[in-house]
Amino acid sequence: MKLLLIGSGGREHAIAWKLSKSPKVEKIYVAPGNGGTAVENKCKNINITDFDELVKFVKENDIYLTVVGPEDPLTKGITDKFKAENLRIFGPDKAGAQLEGSKSFSKEFMKKYGVKTAEYEVFTEVEPALEYIENCTYPVVIKADGLAAGKGVAICETKEDAKEALNSYMIDDIFKGAGQKVVIEEFLYGVEASILSITDGKTIIPFISAKDHKQIFDGGKGPNTGGMGVLAPNPYVTNEVMKEFEDNIMAKTLEGIQAEKFDFKGIIFFGLMITNKGTYLLEYNVRMGDPETQSVLSLMESDLFEVIEAAMDEKLSETTVKWRDEVCINVVLASKGYPGSFEKGYEITIDQGVKDNVFLAGAKLEDGKLKTNGGRVLSVVGSGKTLEEAREVAYRNVELVNFKNSYCRKDIGIYR
Known part of the structure; x- marks a missing residue:
């Protein structure tokens, strides 16, 4: 089958990598993609972002399914546009995408359906x-x-x-x-947790939990970024926390999705705060998180394409998502100066000794060379049976990836 993946970040590189593992997937076109998807197995970048042009491309190239990576196209109604043309697309409709597109809408939704929130x-x-x-x-x-x-x-x-x-x-x-x-x-005092999940509008299956590290500097200091690294699973998401999440947040969210009649076959991301007063929902995202996706998909044993297919066919109630019994850490390498001003255009070298994946984000392929093209340049992944082993592997891999003025936090997985 031929797929179209929309987006250009590290999340999209990770999704493309995981989808390419499926024996059912022949080719993945990525619009517009980045330096990572340009060299990923089975992938080809296409420089198209206009919705009408994407619809035309899908029709002319016999694309079986479109997967939407980022939130912006979803909030602008790309799913509605594709479905009006009878094209298969994975992502919520514009109405459902308001759960991320408008903070006030999402908070009113939480209040209306009894979702525990601040x-x-x-x-x-x-x-x-x-x-x-x-x-x-x-x-x-x-x-x-x-x-x-x-x-x-x-x-x-x-x-x-x-x-x-x-x-x-x-x-x-x-x-x-x-x-x-x-x-x-x-303001809620506690520990944050990210739970990505998939829904077909009738069932929600939560993925393995994750812990993002938002601030730029070690110890959780400095300005917020898009995420400087992730630990998965999140050690604070105990069985008790998970049950409270499923009962007080996930189930009530599904009730609301159904009551509002959202056409929601896609990803729903729950940003949680675990406090001494219980587990609260901070926010919804209607797509996979970045850089959470890089760690979570690295631990997924199941075929992502088959899981998405089950959601499209409303068969998630018959589906089990399997996970490796390991810990995964990804460390983001950023351009020095991010999230403020920074320079671009430096060559990226990745040693063949890197044991795990390197997912590229702010990077482009130019004259056969990978070059920096953004603030968060890439994620280096490391896995192991324990947190200590995963950290050791991840930071050993970091030493094998280089570009001028690179910066990363040294405490991913330690600072909680």
Whole structure:
């Protein structure tokens, strides 16, 4: 079968790699792809992003199934567009994608269906928001309502921090419209966990848990990034936490998806906070997380294409997803200066001694050479029977991957 995969990040390289393992998959076109998908087995990049052009390509090239990697096309209705043309596509419709596309929509959805989440208020004007923060208990969390490339969340320790965040979001408009509406939310103390899952609209199957490391510096310090590394499974997701998640969050989310009549055959990602008062839902994503995907798919034994097929055919209730009994760590190598300004265009070398996968993200193939082309350049993966072994393998692999001005955290899997 021939597939189309939409996206250009490290997540898409990991998805392409995993899909290519399926004996049922003959060819994967990646639109627009990156340097990693350019050299991945069975893959070919195509420089198309326009929805109409993608529809035309699928029809002309006998594409069996389209898989959507990032959130942006989903929130813009690519699934609705493809289905109107009777084309098979894996991802929620535009209505369902609002669970990620709008923070206020998702919070109202959580409240409506009894999903356990933090207290919050929504504001569309800056003055009422500034009045509200006068009497908040700090810290407080301020979120841009729309998509902000993973950077639209500010944890404000003081009233001054909150004022600065509100002004930058709503007045300075740093997120180009995404912060014109904001959610102000109580701060929850605890440990974060990521649970990717797959749904056919009737059943949700959770994947193995993960622990993202968001801040740029060791010890969880510095500004938030798109993610500097991941540990999977997350040691804080105990059987007790998992049961609470399934009962109070996952089941109620499925109830809401059905009640709202979303056409949702795709991925739903649960961002959790595990506290001493229980497990809360922080946010939904309607696609696989990045860099969580790189670790989670590395541990998946099942054929990802077959799992997606089961979701498309509404047969997840008859499906079991199998996992390797190991620990996986991925360490993100970023361009020095990220998440601020950084230089691009440096050659990337990957020694043949690397034991596990290297998933490329901000990288391009130019004149037969891989070169840096973004802030988070790539993820280096390491697996083992124990956390210690996985860390040893991952960081040994890191030493074998080089580009000028590379930077990574040294505490992935240690700092919790």
